Amino acid sequence: MSVPAPLYLSLSAVLFTLGTVGVLVRRSALIVFMSVELMLNAVNLSLVTFARLRGGVDGQVVVFFVLVVAAAEVVIGLAIIVNIFRTRDTVDVDDVDLLRG
Amino acid sequence: MAWRDLGAASPELVLTVAAFVVLLYDAWMTGPSLESPRSGGAGWLALAGVALALLLNAFPPTAPVAFAGMYVRDRLTQAVTLAALLGTGITVLLSPAYLNRFRLPAGEYYALVLFSAVGAILMGAARNLVVLFLGLEILSFPLYTLAALATRSRRSQEAGLKYLLLGAFGTAFFVYGVALVYGAAGTLDLSRLAGVPLTPLLGVGVALLTIGLGFEAALVPFHAWAPDVYEGAPLPATAFMSVIAKVGAFAGFLRVFPLALPAAAAQWSAALVAVAVVTMIWGNLAALFQTNLKRLLAYSSIAHAGYMLIGIAAPGPAGTLGVLYYLVVYAVMNLGAFGVLILLERRGEEADEIADLAGLWGRAPWAAGVLALCMVSLAGLPPTGGFIAKLYLFRAALQGGHTTLALVAVLTSVVSVYYYLRVAAAALSGTAPDAVAPRRSATVGIALALAGAGVLWFGILPSTLTAFVQQAVQALR
Structure with missing residues (x-):
């Protein structure tokens, strides 16, 4: 209990922002993916902190759902990335540019 | 208690079971030869599941609130379910010809379509932010896979990757919104949010929820993925995602805004009006310059998301009715x-x-006729369903005192007439290029006949659907 809750929440916000920046500036699909995971785990930290502040377990239960969803996301993501890598030997988002925009 | 809960969620359960049956049937028929069966068995099984779910949807459950207050099957859920199941049913009818022609795996395809429909329906039934979040994910994960289903097509791979990365990005915002709303309100129950005082924390949380739903609905400025994904994904998958993602996202919007936060309407209404205006203008202007039909329909779907947002931004029963x-x-x-x-x-x-x-x-005069009819309806001209639907939304905007919103909506609709009728005119005139061949397919024919009849029916005799939707809105007051 030595670390006050606002610090946890600030850390969570900083991690979330780092993840957002990572998604926006990094070009490798794998790193972008890791950044999204960082965002989700920043949210988990917030949820646990709020759950302790509120003295309820709802927030901690949500964390399990978020973890499961993140795992499922990784499965689909890696399947798609591996499939792309098979045909063109790159996972750079800039090289995946057949579609305009 | 448990059985009654399962009864309330029967349409979702039927669709889930149907999806598993489709997968097992496909595996059974494929057998050791590892060659996908070419018969349409999987499609008929999926269609049977959708039909049974439609039937179950017609009977409201005795106790609408189920699963410890996390799930509700009220009239609004029924209306959302109807939209999702109509979309799914027509998609299942449209798909077999295409799947056979391009040798896509039918079993996986239909199972993913059904799973995605379950997600959209669940979003309409959400009475808790966790259920809304799960619905959003169950809706989008199959869509990512569907976009990338043509594993040998580079465009399809690319569509899948883009959709997944941006979808996951949007999801992260949505979950952060859930966390902040929980922190501000101390509850995840949507029905208990109404009494919570509007603190900055709650405001930020709701804004993040809006961003997450905005990605799903392809609202400007969260629409960047839509044109690329629509262009790259296999055609039936594009058709399906254009419909089901909107159904799910707007069901979520309805559950969060007019229903859970009516007291703070003045605050979020202004923000949503701005998003709706930008979305309508950008979607319609960008669609003007497209030569690729999939991209044109992508921008058109962005514009339509803007129109539907009018119904959320103008709170009250008229807006909800318009959206449904x-x-x-x-x-x-x-x-x-x-x-x-x-x-x-x-x-x-x-x-x-x-x-x-x-x-x-x-x-193919019939196909050209249905295409022209659908374009007229998308443009919002009588005597079609699109006209009546826009009428309800614009009226809701005027009743809510949002004159600018209604004005922008009418002006952008006028602009949209140009590009929709350009497509209709192309189909109705000119000489056919040699390279293009129209295929014949009985199931696509049935689906087109249904769609054409539906567009005309909702346009000429709107009272049946209006009565159904009105019940949904009245039950909420």
């Missing part, structure tokens, strides 16, 4: 437009340029 009516009509007319494209083939590939439609009237 629009969702049903949109599902039918958009699938009708995509269905005609599925019939065309250009040298073993999709024929998705506007020029490919030339002379369709001489070769």
